[in-house]
Amino acid sequence: MFFALMVCAISLSSFYLVDAFNPWLAFLVCLTSFLVVFITKRIMTYKKYGFGSKWAMSISKDELKIDKLTFKEHQNHTLTIAKNEIAEVLFHYTMDLKRKRKFGEPRIRLPTLHVCEIHLKNGDTYEIDGMRVGLFNVLYLMVFHGYPLSFKGTFAGGARNALILLLRMFALSAIASALSMLFINLKP
Known part of the structure; x- marks a missing residue:
């Protein structure tokens, strides 16, 4: 700004x-x-x-390791969160209308992820910066490793972008x- x-x-x-x-x-x-x-x-x-690109986060079957710059509100150190400490991982998304590829094809709605919040069982919440990490990649790895996920549709997710x-x-x-x-x- x-x-x-x-x-x-x-x-x-x-x-x-x-x-x-x-x-x-x-x-x-x-x-x-x-x-x-x-x-x-x-x-x-x-x-x-x-x-260049730097390591931002690692997602394994047992824990998350997240770099301090990956959070929207930067932390003082790299954070390691065990999988059993996580209550849920909440993804905010919008359904955006995409253009037709060819004339006559119907328009399709595709999701766009805007925010990833990690809610811990002790009440703490961490928000991943979507401008720093690809949220679809995070979602894929969390589904693969069986993390507790939830989704919330929103209309105002991309205002910052x-x-x-x-x-x-x-x-x-x-x-x-x-x-x-x-x-x-x-x-x-």
């Missing part, structure tokens, strides 16, 4: 820069500012999650409009 606001601030500053400075200089300042924001965002992401997508689209459109305005104002 911070980076989306930074991009919007740079885009708004382009209206000032186009009148206050040489058009080439204003274009280069905005372009450099956008690149600095994106590179900083990438560095902070790598610092938090590391390069939609908000992230909207922020990215807004930031990209702000960049495109600011740079195109500055580029059009360049004089030979």
